[in-house]
Structures are given as C-alpha cells and as structure tokens.
Amino acid sequence: MKTAAEVKQDFIRRGVTIANWAEEHRYKLRTVYSVLDGSLKGNYGVAHKIAVDLGLKEPAQDRDTSAGRHRRAS
Numbered sequence: 555m556k557t558a559a560e561v562k563q564d565f566i567r568r569g570v571t572i573a574n575w576a577e578e579h580r581y582k583l584r585t586v587y588s589v590l591d592g593s594l595k596g597n598y599g600v601a602h603k604i605a606v607d608l609g610l611k612e613p614a615q616d617r618d619t620s621a622g623r624h625r626r627a628s
Contacts, residue, residue, distance in 0.1 A: 556609040558590045579607060 556564070565572060576586040581604055588594040589604045596605030605611040 555612065558592065558610065561590065561608050561610065579604075581607075 562572075565575065572586055572590070573583055576583045581600065585594065585600060586604055586608075589596050589601050589608065589610070594601040596602050596611055602611065602614065606613050
C-alpha cells in the first residue's frame with residue numbers, strides 16, 4: 555500500500571503525468587485528482603477502482619454469503 559504522496563513521487567520518477575495515467579486507464583482526471591487529494595476516499599465504485607489501481611487500497615474481497623450473513627431472512 556502506498557500513500558498519495560508516494561504515488562505522486564512514483565509518477566515523477568517515471569516521468570508520467572497524472573493526466574496521462576488517467577487517460578491511459580480511461581478514468582476522468584477530476585476523479586483521479588479527487589482520490590489523490592483525499593476528497594474522495596475510494597471506498598466505493600469508480601473511486602475505489604482508481605484507489606486500487608494507484609496502489610492506495612487493496613482490491614475488494616468478495617462477500618461470503620454462504621454463512622447467511624448478507625442474505626435476507628425468508
């Protein structure tokens with residue numbers, strides 16, 4: 555896992571702009587910046603995918619519904 559500052563430093567080291575990365579991954583630039591600056595936490599949806607792709611978060615784990623925790627009672 556990396557911090558946003560580490561991700562930004564990685565971009566600088568590789569000579570890649572955030573805009574280039576966003577375009578290459580087909581993400582909206584504004585959303586990528588929002589994840590990096592913390593205004594979007596990356597907990598859900600596209601913001602989560604961006605955070606995972608940037609190395610800020612671990613990929614989501616599939617929910618185990620076999621135990622019945624997430625199923626509605628009949």
